[in-house]
Amino acid sequence: MIDKAVYDYSLIEKGDRILIGASGGKDSTALIEYFASRKLRKNSDFEFTALHIQSEFGGPIPENIRMLFEKWNVDFKKIEIDVQGRLAEGKKMSCYWCSSQRRKELLVYAKEHGYNKIALGHHLDDILATVIMNALQKAELSTMIPKLKLENFPVTFIRPLCYTPEDVIIEHAKETGYYGFTCTCTFQDNSARKAARKKLDYLTDGDRILKEHLFNALRKIKPEYLP
Numbered sequence: 001m002i003d004k005a006v007y008d009y010s011l012i013e014k015g016d017r018i019l020i021g022a023s024g025g026k027d028s029t030a031l032i033e034y035f036a037s038r039k040l041r042k043n044s045d046f047e048f049t050a051l052h053i054q055s056e057f058g059g060p061i062p063e064n065i066r067m068l069f070e071k072w073n074v075d076f077k078k079i080e081i082d083v084q085g086r087l088a089e090g091k092k093m094s095c096y097w098c099s100s101q102r103r104k105e106l107l108v109y110a111k112e113h114g115y116n117k118i119a120l121g122h123h124l125d126d127i128l129a130t131v132i133m134n135a136l137q138k139a140e141l142s143t144m145i146p147k148l149k150l151e152n153f154p155v156t157f158i159r160p161l162c163y164t165p166e167d168v169i170i171e172h173a174k175e176t177g178y179y180g181f182t183c184t185c186t187f188q189d190n191s192a193r194k195a196a197r198k199k200l201d202y203l204t205d206g207d208r209i210l211k212e213h214l215f216n217a218l219r220k221i222k223p224e225y226l227p
């Protein structure tokens, strides 16, 4: 599944230097595991580093995951940032602020250290839930895309798990022993995202094929049959 996404969207190309956002959660860990195994293939021609951005709100990467990174021979780096200290006066701390600072840090690190791509652990359910959220809340048809080349920055975001349903990741993470770690800070406001996930499950009954159809529908727009 991941191989197909990588192939369909040319997510890994010759000579790429890829920075993977490592949260310690199951999704980015699955992504790192994939990159580590792909690196072992004959003729692999890319480099990658897993970067964890630690703030005062998220704990460090759990020891068992650090040990897996070592076992997989992953080049792992960690930086610490003071998310609250960056808030402008009078502004309140929020989940959005924290994740935007993480995103900014990934970009700055990539530019300073010569990485041309940043890989994130968003999976199929994240992408479809975003379609539902954007349609119902913003009244537009859009989502996070598998490959996004930034216009004003020499970096491309890639999402190699875009075809992978979350339940497949959970199953695999349980088998491999890295299921369980999630962000537990008190600023999380995932209510809209959680509601969209529920709607997605209702719409598809959790069926992988139906989720795949929904994703494919986004690639087969028939404007002549739309208002």
Ligand SMILES: Nc1ncnc2c1ncn2[C@@H]1O[C@H](COP(=O)(O)OP(=O)(O)OP(=O)(O)O)[C@@H](O)[C@H]1O
Residues within 6 Å of the ligand: 020, 021, 022, 023, 024, 025, 026, 027, 028, 029, 051, 052, 053, 054, 058, 102, 119, 120, 121, 122, 126, 183
């Ligand atoms: N602290 C962090 N440091 C580096 N990258 C991060 C961090 N937190 C999140 N990311 C990156 O951003 C992606 C999306 O973040 P989000 O918080 O939505 O994670 P998630 O869907 O819970 O996934 P995961 O299981 O990887 O935590 C992650 O998959 C990861 O690639």
